[in-house]
Amino acid sequence: MRYALIGNPNVGKTTIFNILTGSNQKVGNYPGVTVQKKVGKITNNIELIDLPGIYSLDSISIEERISLEYLQNKNPDLIINVLDSSNLYRNLFLTLQLINFNIPMVLVLNMIDVAEKNNIKIHTNKLSTYLNCKVFTVNGNKKNTISSIENFIKNYEPIDIQKSKVDKSKSSNEIYEEINSILKLCVKTSKSKNKNKSKYVDNIVLNKYLSFPILIIIFYLIFKITFSWVGGPMSDILSNLISNKFVPIIENLLSHSSPIIKSFILDGIINAVSTIISFLPLILSMFICLTFLDNCGYIARSSVLLNRFMNMFGLSGKAFFPLLMSFGCTVPAIMATRTFENDNDRKISIFLLPLMSCSARLPVFLLFTNIFFKNHKEIVLLFLYALSIILAVIIGIIMNKFSKTDNLEKSFILELPDYKLPSLSYILKESLNKISSFFKKIGTLILSISIVIWFLSNFNIYGFCSIEDSFLYSIGSYISKIFVPLGFGFWQAGVSLIAGLMAKEFIISSMGVTFGANLTQIIPTFFTSHSSISFLVFVLLYTPCISVLSTVKHEYGIKFTLILTVYQLLLAYSVSFLVFNITNLLW
Template sequence: MITAALLGNPNVGKTSLFNLLTGSNQYVGNWAGVTVEKKEGFVDNSLKIVDLPGIYAMDTYSNEEKVAKEFLLGGEADVIINIVDAGNLERNLYLTTQLKEFNKPIILVLNMIDVAESKGINIDYPILEKELDVKIVPIVATKGKGIDKLKEVLFKSNFLKTSIDNKFHFQNEKETYNYIGKVLNKALTYSKNNSTSITEKIDKIVLNKFLAYPIFFAILVLIFKFTFSWVGQPLADMLDGLVADSLVPYLQAMLSTTSPWFSSLLIDGIVGGVGSVIVFLPVILALFLGISFIEDSGYMARAALMMDKTMRKMGLSGKAFIPLIISFGCSVPGIMSARTLESERDRKLTALLAPLMSCNARLPVYAAFVAAFFPKKAATIILSLYAVGIVTAFVIGLLFKNTIFKKDEEPFIIELPEYKLPEFKNLVDHTWDKGKGFLKKAGTIIFSMSVIIWFLSNFNFSGMTEMNSSMLSSIGKFIAPIFAPLGFGDWQSSVSLLTGLMAKEVVLGTMGVIYGGDLSTTLLNHFTPLSAYTFLIFVLLYTPCVSAVAAMKKEYGTKMATFSVLYQFGLAWIVSFIVFRIGSLIF
């Protein structure tokens, strides 16, 4: 089997190329001894692609560079696939010259050639190939162009057997860039293009010191309106009506002659638990369609740049903004992506703040409560919850910066990609990836917990019983006093929070099992608007789910995972108490 090492600078399309080459046939883990992601994939079972971390050079000794260097020195790689941005060759080729020193065949993949051409950059591939002594394959990764040619080159055995005569041994950076400049002078010509690029025109507006933040918040409002007012929530309401008005009556009629306990298990337990969560799939998909759009368009990097000054006050650079944004999808990848930050301090601080961002698992809970109590202000209420999470993270970051994470700040370097209209297929793929994760969780964790909750709510040690004397109610009544000062001290809401430690969607699933029937009507009988909002604040901030805690333990150890569990529960209680008490005085 041929082994190819995939390397390149950050933001040049390396991940897109890896996904195009390997599809779903890929595996993710950690490199031994370091918290750096290890990704491997296979092409036709005869070619293994090892996706090494994105790096700019081999000489600054970060964990990512150590991993890449040690892998290449280990001799496992037969060929190096070096992907570069065709519009920024001078910077990208610095890494290429260093890769030449490993005496491996190199395929230089020139990505985004369409963007380079739009800039008036014309590349003479034969000359560049000759000067660099590498095989060149031009591609457009976002459109899948050139991938078949790349595969063809990879499978050419005569290319892999070519002897390497390395002549690249530069003493310092300045000699290196002089050489790159001479090569590009021969291989590149420029069309007359004195007009300002589209990216420059857009940046003059979106990065304007007066307009940048209003535009940023306007984009967030649009995404929330799209999700909760225009598309996502209306579709969720339709799906909920379909389940309540069609599926449940059908099942009741079909199961009318079966055992009462079996009918209850299926309708009250499984449909009540899983169904109450699954109806919010359109909300999840709508939100991530919006987030995927701003990521793929190139705006997300600008948002990180804008947030750098604010993040500095928390002791972090703007680069930490990316893991926090990822955490709006799920805390687990947010925690894991913190490994890309340069310092151990930044990685730990970012990982502790990531779960405070409102992940998509909480959305079904928000949507159900908002539909019941604040239907005319849905987008505003849910946006306020996200804002509370962000503000709380800022305050906690400020506190940690001046206590347990005192250290000099790291510099912030980020590349601003060209703006582009996202490809429809990529948007759909990215959005569906998130949807599949939600469905998988519904079919495993939420399903299992729904059955367990049904059993605990219908049985005690004497056998089948009424819910108020069940094992679940006993557990709920035992812990209920903890939450009474927050305005929701009944056993049903208390036990829902307890089961929510498995996955935040299970909070709603548990309520679906316990309350049964029309959930919105039942919620109105158990909460006031104030206690409902306070409950959502607690759901937003309290202890992360077991998956997030496991990721924290894996990345940073048991001590930090335990600290995360305890500090977030205490934080959620304090903030919820303050919100409820202030709200009680006002309303």
Template sequence: MITAALLGNPNVGKTSLFNILTGSNQYVGNWPGVTVDKKEGFLDSSIRIVDLPGIYAMDTYSNEEKVAKEFLLNGNADVVINIVDASNLDRNLYLSTQLKEFNKPIILVLNMVDVAESKGMQIDYSRLSKELNVMVVPIVASKNRGIDELKRILQGGDFLSSSIENGCHFQNEKETYNYISSILSKCLKYTKKDSISISEKIDKIVLNKYLAYPMFLAILFLIFKFTFSWVGQPLADIFSDFMDSSFIPYLKELLANTAPWFSSLLVDGIVAGVGSVIVFLPVILALFLGISILEDSGYMARAALMMDKVMRRIGLSGKAFIPLIISFGCSVPGIMSARTLESERDRKLTALLSPLMSCNARLPVYAAFISAFFPEHAVGVIISLYSIGILTAFIIGLLFKNTLFKKDEEPFIIELPEYKLPEFKNLMIHTWDKGKGFLKKAGTIIFSVSVIVWFLSNFNFSGMTEMNNSILASIGKLISPIFQPLGFGSWENSVSLLTGLMAKEVVLGTMGVIYGGDLNVTLLNHFTPISAYAFLVFVLLYTPCISAVAAMKKEYGNNMAIFSVLYQFGLAWIVSFIVFRIGSLF
């Protein structure tokens, strides 16, 4: 078995190359002793590829650098696949020179050669290979160009014949960069003089000090408009109408001759619970299509750069913006990605703020209530909810910065990739990955909770009974006084919030089981517009789902997880109370 270590700077296409080489033969875990992703995959039965964390150097300041160095020293790597940005060789080759010190055969993979060519860069690959004494393979990972040659080299073992030499052991960065410059002077020529790249031209507008933030807000507005007005919600409405007018009546007719409890379990339990959530799949897909476009185009890194000044107000660098952005998809990877930050203090503070970002699990709840109460103001209501989450995170960050997490700020370094048109195939893959996770949750957690909720809402200790006398009603009536000052203190709503601790989509699934029928009509009978909005604010801010709490515990221990549970519940109660009381004045 040949083991290949895949290594490179962030944003050079390492993940894309790993996915192309390994396909679905991937395994993700953690490196022993540190909370850094360990990704492994197989090109075929004889070649194992280990995807090491993206790093800029081997200085062992961060966990990622320590993991990479430790693996190259003790991980039995037979070859290093060092992927670099061909359009940025002077900076990317710094890591390459350090890799030579590990006495391993190196395949230098020059990615994005199309970008380099568009900049007028002519690279003499043979000369570069000779100067660095490594194999050089030019590729364009996004277009699958050059990949077959790389696979041939790996599968044929050609790299084993490449000579191995010790690294240059320079005393400082300046000597190292002088060495790189001397090599590039022999291997690199420019056919365009003093030309400004397309990315630089775009950045003059996108990063303009007057236009940057308005453009950022405008882009977010368009994404929400696309999701809730133009595509996502209209498709969800069509799906919902089909369920209510065609599928459920057909299912009831089909089950007419079965036992009443069995028919109720399928129709009122499983279909009502899972169906009330799954109809919002188009909303999820539409939102993540928009986010994937931002990521693949290169704009997301610019957004992090723009937010650096804002983030520093709460004691974090712009790098912390990335985990927060990820948390708009799901709090779990947001919490886990906070591990990439340099200091323990930054990691903990970012992890505590991440669940305040409105994750996609809340979207079905928002969509259902907006459809019932605010159909003419959907985008405005959604933007207000996301804004409340961000503003609350900012205020809590300020509070924690001056109390629990006092420390000097960390420097912020981020790679700004070239702008590119997102590949349609990649967009579909990224978007479907998010949709697949949503469907998986619907088929497991939401399905299970729907069955449990149906059982608890139809039985007590004496047997089958009316819902108001059920076990679920008893639980709901016990906790409902907590929510009465917030305007939604019925036992049904209280139980929905309780089950929402499993997953936020379950809030809506539980309501589907308990209320039944046309959910829009039912919600209008149980909420006023202001209590509905207060309810959405509570759903936005209250205790993270059990998966997020588990991630918090895994990363930072029991005390941090317990603190997260308690502080967010109290925070949600206070903000929702303020919203309801102020709204009731008008």
């Protein structure tokens, strides 16, 4: 049997899906978290499909079309409609549309605890009678409250539904009149203190004079927590532990091994992977900060604040979500643009998203700033992130000016969730899920590419050799000539940038292999402070990894992807050239 899980964005639908199926999906406070349907198994013969979060079935956005086509073509045995108990007025519009399909349906009123805090009392029996379907109340954050719906689903047997009291031929205005009638009959409310608290906070956070200073302070604090107060010190401790304790033990164990085996393990595996692992505290710190802001309700408000700013380059505030996501990884950020109703918005966004520095670039930035700018690393990092944002603004304005769409201010409607304090356990769980997927990628991809780079750096057509006679030296020497005007015209830099096209995590791992020594000691003998800034700018702006390019190709084809690739290479080269020469003039 096949059941469809459907509801508005932000109703806790994906959380319920996780509990029922044991799957792990992203949960957020904004539309577009679940862009495509996800499938899970409740039992061997019950399949649960998590459809995109939508407000209606009017077939305007991609997510609405996905849900509508599924319901029309797949004919599920049961619709599980998840609603936000504290906002039935908005949620019931979709419910009344779903009734039109004549598919058996059950309502799950989630966040019942929030409704109770807001002094909302729902008479589920009356609602069930009116709509002629079973109604459950749950708190998705507590697994034990899901047991009733879980038992119902497992024991459900398809039945022929009887006609409800809802007239299926009504217009949107008439549907809202129907909703008002349902609420009068089934819901009793009294004045809520919680709503007043959110309004009080919003009077400060969204204040015309205070909102942007608060926004800047919050994101500055994220940088300080990540790089100075928590993540940075923990990263230094972990790095010292690996280099001073773990590596010497491995060297002793391999003291009697052949040079090839010793080089393979130390240079091909240990140096590459351990360098990345040492940055775990930094990336985890950033994920924790962003997860907290996302779930407390601030990220949604920051998108509202930036809506007018986003209009400058032809986008609505909705584009802020993918842009923010791209600081973690560009691939899901591109997928999140599927929620855009306007195709031109999507194309502009996809051109801008790779300019945002993904988390895979962060270890490269940290390595070089710790070496050359240890006392000013926050300033250098802020410069890199600010540069990417400024360039995105400039390019966005240019693209918007020459696009075929009008320049009228984009409409942007977003429900602001009430402020809430997410539990520490939830924040840690979500952050660890994100970091685990990040390091699973590192564990598989970096190991394989490091072995390939090690082989190329230690062999030629005649067999095992020194690195100066290797395949890699020949490749890097040829490419390095291109980068002489940028200040890093040596073969190791060229090889690391090629490896970065596979995945940006490989830049450092390839350096660990090609330099064949402690990077913090060897890099200053090749780079200067000027060339290091130039190199970091190039890494920031040049062509994204294969995963991103594959995603772009899937969305818009090979021509669009080639244009994106060439434009970013030219942009990276031009800006790096300017930065290298300007810094040489300044100091």
